[in-house]
Amino acid sequence: MAVKLTKLLILLVTLLPPSSPSTTYTTLNQGSSLSSPGDVLVSPSRIFTAGFHPVGDNAYCLSIWFTRADTVVWMANRDHPVNGKATKLSLLHSGNLLLLDAGLLPAWTTNTSSSAASVSLRLLDSGDLVLHTQDNNKNNNSSHVIWRSFDSPTNTLLPGQPLTANTKLTSSASPTNHSSGPYKLYFDNDNVLRLLFSKSDLTAIFWPTPWKSSWESGRSTYNNSKTAVLDHNGRFSSSDNLTFKTSDFGAGPQRRMTLDADGVLRVYSWRRKWEVTWQLPVPSCSVSGVCGANSLCTYSSTGLGRRCACLPRHRAKNSGDWSEGCVPEFDRILRCGSADVFLCISHTEFYGYDIGFMQNKTLEECESICLSYCDCRGFQYKFEWSSGFYNCFPKTLLFNGYQSTGFDSPFYLRLPPASSNKTRPLQLQLQCNNSVVKLERVYTRESKYGLLRLRLRSLAWCVGVLGAVEVVCVLVFLYKTHASGEKLRHQGFIQVATGFTRFTYEDLKKASRNFSEEIGRGGSGVVYKGMLADNRVAAIKRLNEASLGGGEEAFLAEVSLIGRLNHVNLIQCWGYCAQGRHRLLVYEYMRNGSLAENLGSNKLDRSKQFEIALGTAKGLAYLHDECLEWVLHCDVKPHNILLDENYNPKVADFGLSKQLKRSDRVANLDMSLIRGTRGYMAPEWVYNLPITAKVDVYSYGVVVLEMVTGLSPKEIDFDGVEEDSEIVTNEIEEGDGLRNLVRVALQCAQEKRDASRADKSCGLGRYRVNLIMTQPNKA
The missing domain is CATH 3.30.200.20 (Phosphorylase Kinase; domain 1)
Structure with missing residues (x-):
């Protein structure tokens, strides 16, 4: 029996794989292999390391990472991790690079071949893993690259690595899950670099801003090279005219550009830790897919700067992952022409997935249009300021939901009749539960004596560092004590001089x-x-x-x-x-926004209109005549007249206008650029005449006429308008005070009838403003 047990033990020992120490290579030649998990390939300066990086319990990916920071910049098999035992990366004699999972199943390959004398694999200091051939004969001694990792990036671009028409960046699924995520950076068919969200059956481009044309976003489609690169100084340039520089522009730190798991493109620089030195200038709620379908994204001061909420009568599909969105609580299919109702959700917009675009529709017409479509989930009812009427956007899918006070138009959600008494959606915080699994790494446990030595060594380092920090703090304190007096006096002078x-x-x-x-x-x-x-x-x-x-x-x-x-x-x-x-x-902050935002509403009755005109005139009169310097606004328009909670007007945007000494108020001012907004600009700008306070008076008259009559500047013909014109007699019926206001507005915006072309001046000066100020409020 003892002999049999001995033979069995010997047999088991022989079947165990031999344990070999980890090996560090600078070059991998034909017939050689890297074994998981310990063998690595290093760049000449050891900036980068290539090998098997752990992504879970006994799960590894062939990767390249910064040696010092242990940050992965490339993965070969990110969606198919391999076993940590008996897995090898082999460079075959045929010139093919092959990754075998547990020594049996092919997991990844370069699909290359070569008849050259020698083939080798090297990791460069740029972070590029290169497979190249070498011909060693007398007539031809050349090297040729047959494969490189720079041609197949994952989620990161390194300095000098080009993004081309044949490559793209794909985000990770999460910060702890390196498999492919839903966000992609790529060159589109129109040669523009774009960011795309793509998950299951949902796709959406969210950068550059999809409702703007390419040239409005500063992009050019007139190129065919489709190339973008981040250089070693931190400057990014793309063939579609997109360029930017990092905040630490210049030679020095190691950098990487990464499309992160949250859909945001960032550039990181290494200074003892990774610091963000550039970030995609896109609001967090404008990134598609962050909150999923049937949900709304709102800004929050905590976490990622946003939070998600389900629409009324909907619940979260997965409370641990808001990107999966929400599902209806009512269990029935919306029917065409049904008796469904619509719930108004203010300050809300859903971008995309429109059934159509219907212009100049009433609310009732828009409801009927949505009910006529079986798959209509609701509609956007949006006022178009340029045209002066409402447009209807029925939706088949409620995606890219965004709620903000910056949106004036509401969204109408289609619900079964029993749901009509529901209110706005609840503001839910993202709560992670046990359904989110973090892939942990497996580390070998040290002996208790090794752990004790490690703690003693750490304690000694801490004492030394604290001592050094204390010395530095004393020196800094002495230096700043000497300099702080002058600095505080300088800042105090500025505050006294400016008054705020x-x-x-x-x-x-x-x-x-x-x-x-x-x-x-x-x-x-x-x-x-x-x-x-x-x-x-x-x-x-x-x-x-x-x-x-x-x-x-x-x-x-x-x-x-x-x-x-x-x-x-x-x-x-x-x-x-x-x-x-x-x-x-x-x-x-002005709670009721600008006059322009309120022109199309029913909030401004005739009494409020008169008070707004009166207050605006007082503000302009103060700028023209009562302050020490002479201030011309040069851009009086409804957008620059703000309204407080009681609709009292306040003139805004005058801070950086033209300011002169009072002795210059009648001079021919030399302004190199025409200032103002088309429709509100006085003719002095066009005819190159002296610029005086009358340019503001002219603009004021146009604003008052627009407010009282509801007509835009392009709908009013100021040339030859009489005080008894239809604008006065037909539009105004509420009292003499308002009639006088309109007459004064017409005179402010009227050119001199008999003046020559060389003396065409507009407005009638300050006494016209005083005329408004002296009118009784009879409206």
Whole structure:
């Protein structure tokens, strides 16, 4: 019996695979192999390592990673991990590179072959894994690349690695799951670089902005090279005219461009850790698929900056993964021509998946259109300002749902009759449960003595580091104590000179939640809603570089003037930021938006219209005659007249207008560029006549006529309009006060009838504004 047991033991030992130590290669030649999980191939400077990277319990992928950061930049078999035992990557004598799972099943191959004298595999310091041939004869001693990893990227581009018409970036499924995800960066058929969401039967392009043309997004379709590359200095350039630079532009750190699992393209730079130095400028809720079908995305100050919520009478399909969306709670199919009802959800938009586009429809007509389609799930009812009527967009699929106060138009959700009493969707937080499985790595456990030595070594390092940090802190404190006095005195002078607060860029970035909620846009910049540290709601205007005429000194000079302007009918400026290349202004927030947003509503009765006209005139009169400097607005229009909670008007966007000394107020001003908005601009700009306060008076008259009559500037013929015209007699019937207001508006916008072409001046000066101010409110 003992002899039999001995023979059996010997047999089992011989069947076990031999244990071999891990090997580090610089070149893999024909007939050689890398064995999992320990064998690796390193670049000459050991910047990159190639080998079997763990992605789960006994699961590995052939990968390339930064040696120091252990960050994967390429995977060969990301969707089909291999076993950690007896798996080999072999370079065959035929010139083919073959990955065998557990030594039996082919898992991945380059499908290459060569009759050259020698074939070898090398990992370059660029991160490119290259398979090349070498001819070693007297007449021909050349090298030829037959395969390289740069030609088949996964989710990362390295500096110098081109993205071409035949390659694309595909995101990972999640930060812990390296398999292929739903987001792709690729060159489309029109030669434009785009980001696509594709999952099951849903596909959507979300960057560049799909409802804009390519040229509106700064792209060009007139190219055929389809090439994009990130260089070693941090500059990205693409053949479709897309270019940008990282915030740390210049030679130095290691970089990578990665399409992350959340659908956002980022560039990372290594400085002891990975830091984001550029990020795709797309709001988090504008990334398709983040919340799935039948759900809404709203901004949040926590987590990823967004949260998801199901539509009414819907529930989350998977509470651990909002990308799967929501499903209806009612169990029946919508029928054509049924008695279904529609629930209005305000400030909501679903982009795409329209049955059609129906112009100039009433709400009842739009409901009937949706009911006539069996697959209509609801409709977007959107007011078109350029045309002056509502358009109808019935939807077959509710995807790309986005809820924000920036959307004026509502969405109407189709529901069975029993669902009509439901209210707005609940704001649900994303809660992860046990259904989300994280792939853990398996590490060998050290002995207790090895663990003790490791802890002692760590303790010694910590003591040394703390001592060094303490010395550095003392030196920094001494230096800053010496310099802080001058700095504080300088900042105090600026605050006294301007009369309001100087914010840091980080303060305003935090207040606006990383500039996430856009509430306005103009030629000089974009306005975002924010919450200051003292809980005041503010409008934060981020100025374009093109709108700034000088450096920091010129900007501070203009800001100083803004701080000294104080009138009940002028928007109040609370502070500013002038830090590096950033220029921002912080204004009070106006709850009812602009006059332009309210022109088509029923909120402005004749009494409010008169008060708006009166207040606007007072604000302009203050700019023209009552402040120390003479300020011309040069762009008076409904968009620049803001309304507070009581619909009191405040003139806005005057801060960086033309400002001169009072002695210059009658001079022929030399303005190099025409200022203003088409339809509201005075003819002085066209005829190159002296620019005076009358240009604002002209624009004011156009605004008042548009507000009272409901006609756009292009619908009013100002040439030869008489005070007894139909605009006055037919449109206005509510009292003499309003009639006088319209007559004054006509005179403000009327050219001199008998003036020669050389003396064509518009408006009648300040006394016309005073005429409005003296009228009793009889409306």
